Amino acid sequence: MSSIRIRLFVILLLATGVVWLSAFLWIQQSTLTEVERVLDARLAESGQMVSSLISDRRVDVAAVAKQVPNLTVAQDDASVGYSHKLSCQIWSLDGELVGRSGSAPTNSLAGVAPGFSSNIVDGEEWRVHTVINEALGVRVMVGDSQRVRDRLVQDVTMGLVLPALTILPVLAGLIWLAVWRGLRPLDRLAEGLSQRSADDLRAVEVGPLPREIRPVGRAINGLFGRVDAAREREKAFTSFAAHELKTPLAGIKTQAQVAMMATDDATRTSALANIQHGVDRTDRMVRQLLALASVDGTEVRQDVTLDAVAIIRDVVDDLARVARGKGITVTAPGNQKIPLNSDPVLLTVALRNVVENAIAVAPDGSDVDITAETSDERLKISVLDRGPGIADEDRAKIADRFFRGAGSNANGSGLGLAIVEAAVHRLGGEVAFAPRPGGGEIVSMIF
Incomplete structure (x- = not known):
């Protein structure tokens, strides 16, 4: 029933x-x-x-x-039987x-x-x-x-x-009446929710509800709050993404017009180089937007035993061409094996973005070091760069989406560290930021 x-x-x-x-x-x-x-x-x-x-x-x-x-x-009429x-x-x-x-x-x-x-x-x-x-x-x-x-x-x-x-x-009628009246508050709650529009996420009034049903009301209010926060994040994400994509696309369009109207080869070559730079920036931003959407929508699997060092080395190999373009040396851990129960997709996304971000902010010809340490059944993967570091006033919001600190790369999208933090949190880990002695930043992912 x-x-x-x-x-x-x-x-x-x-x-x-x-x-x-x-x-x-x-x-x-x-x-x-x-x-x-x-x-x-x-x-x-x-x-x-x-x-x-x-x-x-x-x-x-x-x-x-x-x-x-x-x-x-002694007998009477009732006892004759x-x-x-x-x-x-x-x-x-x-x-x-x-x-x-x-x-x-x-x-x-x-x-x-x-x-x-x-x-x-x-x-x-x-x-x-x-x-x-x-x-x-x-x-x-x-x-x-x-x-x-x-x-x-x-x-x-x-x-x-x-x-x-x-x-x-x-007695059956009285039981039915008692059950019907006892569950009437649930009917009123359902009727009130069914009459709401999809945009109405106001909290349900928990006070008038019976004590046993109040947890249901509080749970619904909590769900409304989370849905409202998610909608606000999606609205902000869409607005920021449109704004960030509009800037490089406008630049590409302007440089294309310059190239078309150029009367000499030097001007045309410079405009085409700027177009290529704008396309690269737009491509990276689109990839990061897709990665962020993947992190938010991927079903987490933590029943797969991975070799964390092998994942790190694969990421370093994928970004080797980008590092060589800036003359940056990326040092990965040795050949030791570190088993980790984690989701391979989310772990790769997190590592790639933090290493790519380190390469982007590191000066040409510098180095990026990657370490992996285990202690008390915890794995700590750290990426150390020689970039400008993170200002103290920016540390609290450095992982916010589309946030770019004072010392960040002007061509950055402000999504790299947001993707890292989202992926690591979904894997049950945490991200820590600390200044690197001698200059730079240390980004650590702890599982």
Whole structure:
């Protein structure tokens, strides 16, 4: 069942039914036990009474037996359906029937042993109490028909079941009403959310909600807040990306016009070189935008065991041509193997951007060093450059998208370190920035 209301209703109804059935069985059993105890006590008292009357010799034995039918429970119209008459037999100890009541069978109700017994006489079950009077040499047997006893217990239990079955539909209705009213706040919450527009991310009012539903309201408000923040980031990202792409494209267009109108080869060659530079810058920015989109949308897999040093060396090989263009020497770790459970795509994106950024800011002819150290089950990959470093006032926002610090490359897009931080955070790591002794910056990725 998909409905919470129906599930709760069925569970409560079944639980109530189980409790009710258990109570009925308990009452039936306890009633049976109590009726048996009371009727057995009556049998014992009747047997002792008959024996006492005989012992006093105030009445004849046969007369006593004939008077036993008068030992009845007072009856009214409601009790006519079952009679509680006792049956009595008086036997001599040598097995001769001395006397019996009119309702008693001719065959012996019980054996020769004194006390209670249950016996089948003429196809009917009897509950009998036997008293032996040694002085007179007689055995007194007083018995109840078991059928009458069972009828009494049945009437008592049915008197409980019939009202219960009558009340059960009313109880089911009350349970349904309670469940419906109890879940009504969820309906109001759903109705309020369904009537909102896609742009309405205002917080849901948690106060009026019941205490048990308030966590749902808070969770929805948290989701709205995250969605709103993501939308704002996307808006800012789109705006910044459009602005950053507009600048090099405008420059390319201007240089193309200069090349077309140039009257000498030197001017045309300079304009074409500027066009190539603008295309390279635009290409790098587009690649970084794609990388950032990939980082945001890639499903993280950290169940793959990688060789971190091998990934570093692959990245260095990919950027070797760019480094040679500036005469920069990139030093990678040795041939040791460092296993790391990580996502190969995100790890490569993070490493490539931090190394590419280091090469971009490093002076021509300088060096970029890459180290990998392990300690306490933590891997620290550091990239050290000899660039201008990061100003103290820029460190808090250096990884913001499209942010370019005071000492950054004018041709940069402000996306490199943002991509690095996003990828490393998705891998469960962290990025640290520190000045390099002697000038430059140290960017560390810790996993």
